[in-house]
Amino acid sequence: MIEKTFYMYKISSLLTISKIVTIHYQKLLKNYVFPKEKHNFWELIYCDKNEVFVTVEDDKKLLKKGEVVFIAPNETHSVECDNLSDANIFIISFDCKSKTMNYFKGKRFIVPEDLRFLLASIMSEAKHTFVIPDFNPNLDKLVLRSDPNVGGAQVIKNNLEELLIKLIRFETAKPTSQEVFISKIEDSDALEDEIIKILENNVYSNVTLDAISSALHYGKTTICKTFKKKTGKTIIGYYLEIKIEESKKLIRENKSFSEISSALGFDSLPHFTKTFKRITTMTPREYKNSIL
Numbered sequence: 001m002i003e004k005t006f007y008m009y010k011i012s013s014l015l016t017i018s019k020i021v022t023i024h025y026q027k028l029l030k031n032y033v034f035p036k037e038k039h040n041f042w043e044l045i046y047c048d049k050n051e052v053f054v055t056v057e058d059d060k061k062l063l064k065k066g067e068v069v070f071i072a073p074n075e076t077h078s079v080e081c082d083n084l085s086d087a088n089i090f091i092i093s094f095d096c097k098s099k100t101m102n103y104f105k106g107k108r109f110i111v112p113e114d115l116r117f118l119l120a121s122i123m124s125e126a127k128h129t130f131v132i133p134d135f136n137p138n139l140d141k142l143v144l145r146s147d148p149n150v151g152g153a154q155v156i157k158n159n160l161e162e163l164l165i166k167l168i169r170f171e172t173a174k175p176t177s178q179e180v181f182i183s184k185i186e187d188s189d190a191l192e193d194e195i196i197k198i199l200e201n202n203v204y205s206n207v208t209l210d211a212i213s214s215a216l217h218y219g220k221t222t223i224c225k226t227f228k229k230k231t232g233k234t235i236i237g238y239y240l241e242i243k244i245e246e247s248k249k250l251i252r253e254n255k256s257f258s259e260i261s262s263a264l265g266f267d268s269l270p271h272f273t274k275t276f277k278r279i280t281t282m283t284p285r286e287y288k289n290s291i292l
Helices: 099-104 113-127 152-172 178-186 188-201 209-216 220-231 235-252 257-263 269-280 284-291
Strands: 019-028 033-037 042-049 051-056 059-064 067-071 077-080 087-095 108-110
Touching: 019 113, 019 152, 042 051, 042 059, 051 067, 051 087, 059 067, 059 220, 087 113, 099 152, 108 152, 113 152, 188 209, 188 220, 188 235, 209 220, 209 235, 220 235, 235 257, 235 269, 235 284, 257 269, 257 284, 269 284
Parallel strands: none
Antiparallel strands: 019 087, 033 077, 042 067, 042 087, 051 059, 051 077, 067 108
């Protein structure tokens, strides 16, 4: 008999759900308001009917049917319906210490049709594993049924992990090694770089915080806090500095102040002049005279 050596491939985990805190499906009436709360675990909120408003810190998001938003640990949040329609939401609260979860912070996703079965599977498995009340927004503990599905909690964990990983795949839409992906989401410099890239590419137009938030799939609060922490400046303040640096170049090219103001998207020449002086301590004319 020939002895053959086999080499085992070690499986590393991109993310691991360690605990399921709560799972519940809520039917919300018109004008429903769930007051602000925060907790030390992650929460996934999926809109299954109509739309709801989810406020995370000071960032209010409209969550439409088929969309999901993630609440990071210790983020203050609330849920409310308007006075036009009711809504159905599916909430999963869980504990996950994997750094990959940083990718989801402040983000809202459209859940692709071919992934929604995972949400349905989680809900179905939960109903046959735990005692799930029809409506209890204050649910804070899962109680095991007297006749639970064998391995039900593990199936829920596996389905949730699969959902999270496939959402990442869908959003990134490019082949990326696990190691490179993790290094990117751990590094807040990557987010700062992306914000700066957008600002620099729009120096001759006016890009808004809403547009940046939408382009990067991060909430406004997240991008503003991250940018301020990394640069010590606000996004708008940094954006104006880029515009003023570009205006200096145009002044050296002997462009008129009105032409420069209009090209760089300022509301008026006085607005351009005031911003220029605030940033450089000189008026555009004083700067022009200083370089002659």
